[in-house]
Amino acid sequence: MDSLVEQHTVLVTGGAGYVGSHACKALALAGFRPITFDNLSTGNRWAVAWGPLELGDILDKGRLTEVCLKYRPVAVLHFAASALVGESVVAPAIYYENNVIGTYNLLEVARQCGIELVVFSSTCATYGIPEHVPIRDDAPQQPINPYGASKLMAERILADYDRAYGMRYATLRYFNAAGADPGGEIGECRAVETHLIPLMLESVLDKRPPLCINGADYPTPDGTTIRDYIHVSDLADAHVSALRYLLAGNPSISCNLGTGVGYSVLNVLTAARSVIGRDVPHTFGPRRSGDPPVLVADAKRASVQLGLSMARSASIEQIISDAWSWHCRDVRAEL
Numbered sequence: 001m002d003s004l005v006e007q008h009t010v011l012v013t014g015g016a017g018y019v020g021s022h023a024c025k026a027l028a029l030a031g032f033r034p035i036t037f038d039n040l041s042t043g044n045r046w047a048v049a050w051g052p053l054e055l056g057d058i059l060d061k062g063r064l065t066e067v068c069l070k071y072r073p074v075a076v077l078h079f080a081a082s083a084l085v086g087e088s089v090v091a092p093a094i095y096y097e098n099n100v101i102g103t104y105n106l107l108e109v110a111r112q113c114g115i116e117l118v119v120f121s122s123t124c125a126t127y128g129i130p131e132h133v134p135i136r137d138d139a140p141q142q143p144i145n146p147y148g149a150s151k152l153m154a155e156r157i158l159a160d161y162d163r164a165y166g167m168r169y170a171t172l173r174y175f176n177a178a179g180a181d182p183g184g185e186i187g188e189c190r191a192v193e194t195h196l197i198p199l200m201l202e203s204v205l206d207k208r209p210p211l212c213i214n215g216a217d218y219p220t221p222d223g224t225t226i227r228d229y230i231h232v233s234d235l236a237d238a239h240v241s242a243l244r245y246l247l248a249g250n251p252s253i254s255c256n257l258g259t260g261v262g263y264s265v266l267n268v269l270t271a272a273r274s275v276i277g278r279d280v281p282h283t284f285g286p287r288r289s290g291d292p293p294v295l296v297a298d299a300k301r302a303s304v305q306l307g308l309s310m311a312r313s314a315s316i317e318q319i320i321s322d323a324w325s326w327h328c329r330d331v332r333a334e335l
Contacts, residue, residue: 014079016043145290187326258297
């Protein structure tokens with residue numbers, strides 16, 4: 001086992017969620033001990049399989065303190081957040097409470113408990129409608145919805161805590177998380193689903209109505225939005241790489257996680273047909289409030305500084321194939 005990670009315990013807020021649970025598996029495989037802190041409001045108890053689960057909410061400083069003193073983690077991976085763009089537009093209070101106040105609570109408890117390293121799950125939504133594509137890590141951050149604004153506020157808090165208290169961080173702004181664990185142990189499964197690929201696949205499996213494509217009149221080649229899809233297991237590995245980067249004593253870093261390649265909604269449906277051999281039933285609806293037409297990453301900084309290759313993300317067909325294998329299991333019936 002790598003001496004750098006031996007016996008290192010890491011607190012993972014939101015570790016029962018989609019990306020958080022994949023990160024816990026990646027941490028365990030790398031020799032870390034992940035401690036999941038989750039209120040299970042959107043996460044799944046069955047997804048916590050690589051370390052203990054501590055029930056709690058990041059708005060509860062007392063509970064956070066109790067867990068941090070119990071395990072004395074060397075770092076925090078912070079995933080816990082509200083993360084639905086559309087919901088944030090109609091219910092912004094939820095987003096400023098969970099994503100801003102919750103992050104402040106977590107950092108205050110971490111500071112008081114002597115935890116000085118944070119890997120933060122951020123988002124490309126902090127950029128808003130980009131001036132240039134692909135989007136550089138140093139592009140202007142001008143969010144157009146409360147979700148992006150709340151994550152940008154959390155980024156600012158992290159930067160201020162670094163300057164004032166020496167709390168180093170890695171802010172990872174990822175683009176569209178997709179796919180499932182290639183080993184089939186965990187995948188994307190939530191009560192309220194908004195992501196394209198699971199919605200698409202569940203419509204094929206007759207688990208939900210035909211996919212409704214939100215908008216066909218965007219200024220893109222086929223009128224649908226274009227996104228940069230990154231395999232969730234690559235995202236998970238990126239968090240481990242960011243943690244190693246901080247443990248090695250490097251300064252704080254903010255970077256994009258993506259592939260630099262964009263696919264429209266209709267491109268993804270075409271790729272799905274080639275993978276599963278079926279057409280995706282779909283209709284067209286109005287645009288979703290707060291959605292930019294194109295979001296594609298320039299992820300050179302992550303590649304150079306964190307040594308990321310994003311190998312699983314190179315093929316949208318592979319991402320869809322891993323997700324398809326997961327959804328065909330009918331995980332809800334098994335658990």
